[in-house]
Amino acid sequence: MKWIKPQYIAFLIVLLLNFALFRGFFTISIQDGRLFGSLIDVFNRGAPVAILAVGMTAVIATKGVDLSVGAVMAVAGAVAASLIQSGQPLGIVILAALGIGLLCGLWNGFLVAVLDLQPIIATLILMVAGRGIAQLMTEGRIVTFNDPGLIYIGSGALLTIPMPVVIAGVLMVVATLIMRRTALGLFIESIGVNRSASTYAGLRSKTLLIGVYAFCGLCASIAGLIAAADIRGADANNAGLWLELDAILAVVIGGTSLLGGRFSIPLSVLGALIIQGMNTGILLSGFPSEFNLIVKAFVVIVILMVQSPIVGNILTFMRPTPAPTAVPAPGEKTS
Amino acid sequence: MNVLKHILLGSVVICGFASATLAQDKMTVGFSQVGSESGWRAAETAVTRQEAEKRGVDLKFADAQQKQENQIKAIRGFIAQGVDAILLAPVVATGWNDVLAEAKDAEIPVVLLDRGIDAPEDLYLAAVASDQVKEGAVAGKWLVDNVGSKACNVVELEGTVGSSPAINRKKGFDDTVGATSNIKVIASQTGDFTRSKGKEVMESFIKAHNGGKDICALYAHNDDMAVGAIQAIKDAGLKPGTDILVVSIDGVPDIFQAIANGEANATVELTPNMAGPAFDALEAYKKDKTVAQKSIVTESKLFTASDDPKGQYEARKGLGY
Amino acid sequence: MQEQIMPTASPVLTADSITKSFLTTRVLDRVGLTLMPGEVHALLGENGAGKSTLIKILTGAYTHDSGTIRIDGVDVTPRDTAHAQELGIGTVYQEVNLLPNLTVAENLFIGRQPTRFGLVDRRRMERDARRILEPYGLEKLDVSADLGSYSVAVQQIVAIARAVDLSGKVLILDEPTASLDAREVDVLFTVVRRLRAKGLAIVFITHFMDQVFALADRVTVLRNGKLVGSKPIGDLTRMELVTMMLGHALEHESAMRIVKDRPRGERLATFQGYGLAGKIAPFDLNVHSGEVVGVAGLLGSGRTEMARLLFGIDSPDSGSATVDGRSVHLRQARDAIALGFGFCPEDRKTDGILGDLTVRENIMLALQARRGWAKPLSFKEQADLADKFVKALDIRTASVEQPIKLLSGGNQQKVILARWLATEPRFLILDEPTRGIDVGAHAEIIRMINRLCDEGLSLFVISSELEEIVAYSSRVLVLRDRQVVRELTQEDVSTASIMKAIAAEPGEVAA
Known part of the structure; x- marks a missing residue:
């Protein structure tokens, strides 16, 4: 039973709640060669945060945090939209957008690993400046585009599965394989648990840290490309706004401690889906908008409480225990 | 484009020096702008510059980057420079009394643009603003006129929860369609004034209402949400503008393109030309020291497919939307 | 070694048979300390000797498990710092525990500002501050300036002045000279000698042997949580003092030397x-x-x-x-x-173990780091390696999948050793x-x-x-x-x- 994680149950409960609110929740049809339905929306709309969560998981595992991912999304979207508008080929556009994300991540990594700034401060710099840079690039407008290739990233489908879902899924699997089939995952956990001891044991702590932040930046730029492609335009003011908080929340729901150490990328992705499941549920429910944040906060509290070890102990304690049938003899093993 | 702006700005400043000494009849006006947080804001700045140039007004522009303290600083600077008048697009409603009193003491008239403030009326000359409730009402009226007596279920994309345009545009629309018996708002959710949220919320509306077949019209508090929602309607295999009518507010270039393509039906313009009426009021005041109206309401003009949307798009796309 | 000099005057403070354990580890074992009025008493010992635990018991940060503390012959148990101050025990730590962004006067009177009509009487506070600082040769100090604008030495003396003003019987100085230069040390010593002359009992903790001989009247040495001895400084040579600290009597020099004739490679x-x-x-x-x-x-x-x-x-x-x-x-x-090369660091907790990781992962980490991330040891290789060393070094753990933080100190040390041995x-x-x-x-x-x-x-x-x-x-x-x-x-x-x-x-x- 060890493989049943509380996150699975939480996701299931959220989906069932959605079904209770809206009977057509699990209905799936095919529309224009693309799966269509509320359940699909959960995955499709959850994809950008899931992608952010993949990178954020690695950063948080090193005892860090990256507040700049939302702003990096905006930057990547702005770069892609500006370049495609100026007639650059799609390949160059995508490479440039991903490259700028990587660069942003390297910058964060440099501040954290080399200058030894606290991650929350170091990434706050780009969180503020990044959006400003994106706004400069777009001059505060929504830069729209009609390139079918770029749009395909946001609203296309591969074998009827929406592209954002395909990208998030592939990223999750590849990242998990790289982390777990090599020693990279262990190294990242080591740095998060004890950076000093890891350095003494011969790990390249600085290089690894820089790499992790760069990876997070790369993930953010992928999410930024999807967000821009989805609305066929780069909205520097709003793209990725506050999504860094959703990504952090997804990682926490996924069970990775903000104090670093053990992490699970698939569970973080599931965390992102739980959050999106809630969002979609709220939209389907027809509650007035004023309740959105309260409902969301309530569900998050419940999920985190269920995961808390203290509550876990209380629940175990309250479970009826079978009455002892015999008093064990002294020295007898009772465990 | 940007370069041009700088050259323009530079020449305005140079002209400013010249005008103060040479041309006595040329008006010098300081403009304290909130910032450039949205396309509409950028368009307002561009149109204000155009209007100033057209009238031979020497405009001194100050971008406050969303900070009231920057605006107060800018106004004090304008007073020190001895401008003839000040245009203020206030970032917040309160805290203006002192600096406006200073302007009054220096006998410099202040005209407020696009947002009201909580201050005694005698501290400013006039306030130019749109009527947000009326914008909603105009959108509602268009819908009422177009569906006739047919039953029509409307879904509504609200602006940011608690913001005044969201509250007022909702009120104006609800009051208008509420008077009919055939039009009903069946779902209303916030789309935060953004394209992506507009699209996401519309996707859910469609699923929750029989794949969109039960929806007759969409009312969005701004054009950006409508543009996002149009994509969601298309993704669901429906025709926006035909299967689901689309009406929204603002009049940004992209919605005119959508109207031209038949994917949107109507938009209510929030004019970026707040400066025009302001300059008119200032010129009148300069001539005979009278103020016709304390509160100047801009026109909430409705645009549909019959208003040359293609031409409107071309005219607006250079304004910085 | 245990003999105590019975002085003629009666002691200010007597701590007797103080014992303290954390979980199963006994950190203080029947330790005693006697402080006479008008003496500087050096408290010495290597890391882990129990000095800081003893001080924390005297100042109320910890409570002792058994033993007695008497002040002027009355049994007491300090509950917290404030209570200890009330009892007459004041402490000044190496890092000055005052607020650099408040003025000197405010620091001296924080928590007990003189008031007038319910408001702080700043004038009186500053006058009193000057009066308090006067005996320390700081009468010229601007007490309305921020404390942080003065040197560490001055801050140190202000801290002492506050502690003495608050407590008045026993002053504990915990490594006060660690961040001072030679001239500042002289100034501090002058202050301490003056306080001694006024009859205060001063506990002086330091690692500097020279300063002990320069300032202290008596020395108490702890080692591994036990009292080694307490002696007047005049009765000790440097050699004898080092002997007490490192825990050897010269006559025990028979120490089994195992390796005299090991061939050198x-x-x-x-x-x-x-x-x-x-x-x-x-x-x-x-x-x-x-x-x-x-x-x-x-x-x-x-x-x-x-x-x-x-x-x-x-x-x-x-x-x-x-x-x-x-x-x-x-x-x-x-x-x-x-x-x-391999290195088992002194501070096992901060530089050695990775607490949340398993024994297996802790053992294989250095080897894996040397191989690089791209060439992972298979799970079986890791487990075999861990099993091998758990057996070879007799590491006591329920399983190699146990987080290392659950192991005892000795077994943690063996795991770190295994980590390096695995790299051959x-x-x-x-x-x-x-x-x-x-x-x-x-x-x-x-x-x-x-x-x-x-x-x-x-x-x-x-x-x-x-x-x-x-x-x-x-x-x-x-x-x-x-x-x-x-x-x-x-x-x-x-x-x-x-x-x-x-x-x-x-x-x-x-x-």
Whole structure:
């Protein structure tokens, strides 16, 4: 039973709640060669945060945090939209957008690993400046585009599965394989648990840290490309706004401690889906908008409480225990 | 484009020096702008510059980057420079009394643009603003006129929860369609004034209402949400503008393109030309020291497919939307 | 050793048979301390001796398990700092525990500002502040200026003035001179002597031997949570004091020297003029396979700094290193590890173990780091490796999948040792390998050191336990004041010779 994680149950409960609110929740049809339905929306709309969560998981595992991912999304979207508008080929556009994300991540990594700034401060710099840079690039407008290739990233489908879902899924699997089939995952956990001891044991702590932040930046730029492609335009003011908080929340729901150490990328992705499941549920429910944040906060509290070890102990304690049938003899093993 | 702006700005400043000494009849006006947080804001700045140039007004522009303290600083600077008048697009409603009193003491008239403030009326000359409730009402009226007596279920994309345009545009629309018996708002959710949220919320509306077949019209508090929602309607295999009518507010270039393509039906313009009426009021005041109206309401003009949307798009796309 | 001098005046404070345990570890075992009015009483001991625990009990931060504390003959148990102050015990820590962004006067009166009509009477507060500071030679100080604008020494004295004003009977100075320069130390000493003349009992904690002899009237030495002794300073030579601290009586010099005739292998590494300014003065060191180089010296003598330099944690600013006859640059731990070095650090918790990771992962980490991330050890290889070392070093753990933080100190130390042995090192640096470890594990680790050496490994072992060093070292480096002051070889290695070298007067060449 060890493989049943509380996150699975939480996701299931959220989906069932959605079904209770809206009977057509699990209905799936095919529309224009693309799966269509509320359940699909959960995955499709959850994809950008899931992608952010993949990178954020690695950063948080090193005892860090990256507040700049939302702003990096905006930057990547702005770069892609500006370049495609100026007639650059799609390949160059995508490479440039991903490259700028990587660069942003390297910058964060440099501040954290080399200058030894606290991650929350170091990434706050780009969180503020990044959006400003994106706004400069777009001059505060929504830069729209009609390139079918770029749009395909946001609203296309591969074998009827929406592209954002395909990208998030592939990223999750590849990242998990790289982390777990090599020693990279262990190294990242080591740095998060004890950076000093890891350095003494011969790990390249600085290089690894820089790499992790760069990876997070790369993930953010992928999410930024999807967000821009989805609305066929780069909205520097709003793209990725506050999504860094959703990504952090997804990682926490996924069970990775903000104090670093053990992490699970698939569970973080599931965390992102739980959050999106809630969002979609709220939209389907027809509650007035004023309740959105309260409902969301309530569900998050419940999920985190269920995961808390203290509550876990209380629940175990309250479970009826079978009455002892015999008093064990002294020295007898009772465990 | 940007370069041009700088050259323009530079020449305005140079002209400013010249005008103060040479041309006595040329008006010098300081403009304290909130910032450039949205396309509409950028368009307002561009149109204000155009209007100033057209009238031979020497405009001194100050971008406050969303900070009231920057605006107060800018106004004090304008007073020190001895401008003839000040245009203020206030970032917040309160805290203006002192600096406006200073302007009054220096006998410099202040005209407020696009947002009201909580201050005694005698501290400013006039306030130019749109009527947000009326914008909603105009959108509602268009819908009422177009569906006739047919039953029509409307879904509504609200602006940011608690913001005044969201509250007022909702009120104006609800009051208008509420008077009919055939039009009903069946779902209303916030789309935060953004394209992506507009699209996401519309996707859910469609699923929750029989794949969109039960929806007759969409009312969005701004054009950006409508543009996002149009994509969601298309993704669901429906025709926006035909299967689901689309009406929204603002009049940004992209919605005119959508109207031209038949994917949107109507938009209510929030004019970026707040400066025009302001300059008119200032010129009148300069001539005979009278103020016709304390509160100047801009026109909430409705645009549909019959208003040359293609031409409107071309005219607006250079304004910085 | 346990004899107490029974003074004629009655003591201000008597702590008797103080015992304190954390979980199962006894950190203080029937320790006593007697403070007379008008004395400076030095409290000495190496790390982990129990000094700070005793101080924390006296100031109410901890509560003792058994024993009595008497102030002026009355039994007391300080509940917290405020209560301790009420009882007359004030403390000044190494890092001044005042608020640098408040004024001097505010710092002196914080929490007890004189008021007038319910408001702070600033005038009176500043007048009183000047009055309080006057006996300290600080009557000219601007008490309305921020405390942070003054030097650490002045801040230190203000802290003392506050503590004395609040408490008035016992003043505890916890390493007050650690961040002061020589002139500032003189100023501080003058203040302390003045307070002594006024009848205060002053507890003085320091690592500087010279300052003990310069200032203290009496010395109490703790070691491993036990009282070694309490003596008037006049009755002690430096040698005797070092002996008390390191826990040896000279007559016990029979210490079993196991390794007198260990054959020395070929030369592995040479360090010439190797040093880092402010950390350790340039030294020469040759390392041969199959030998143990012991390193002795008091706390702060530069022992750990030397080890960090050899392992590349810090980079030298002078000298050169040669390994296998080739010149090498050790800029980071990886460089040293690539050459077959290993390092078990002194502070196991911050630099050694990865608490949340399993025993298996802790064992394989250094080996995996050397292989690189792309060449992972399979799970089976890892498990085999862990099992092998758990058996070989007799690491007691429920399973190799247990997080290492659940293991006892001794077993954690063995896991760190296993981590390096898994890399098949040629040169292993052990910094205090037996600290905080129970007796059984202690003996095992010493046996292990000998065995590894016999297998041809070269070891560099730092320890405060002189008997240990004598037992396994082929030769011993003695450090003092961040310098290698003596190298003892072969038959010269004895606890006596080591202590002699440590206790030599500064500048004097230990012969």
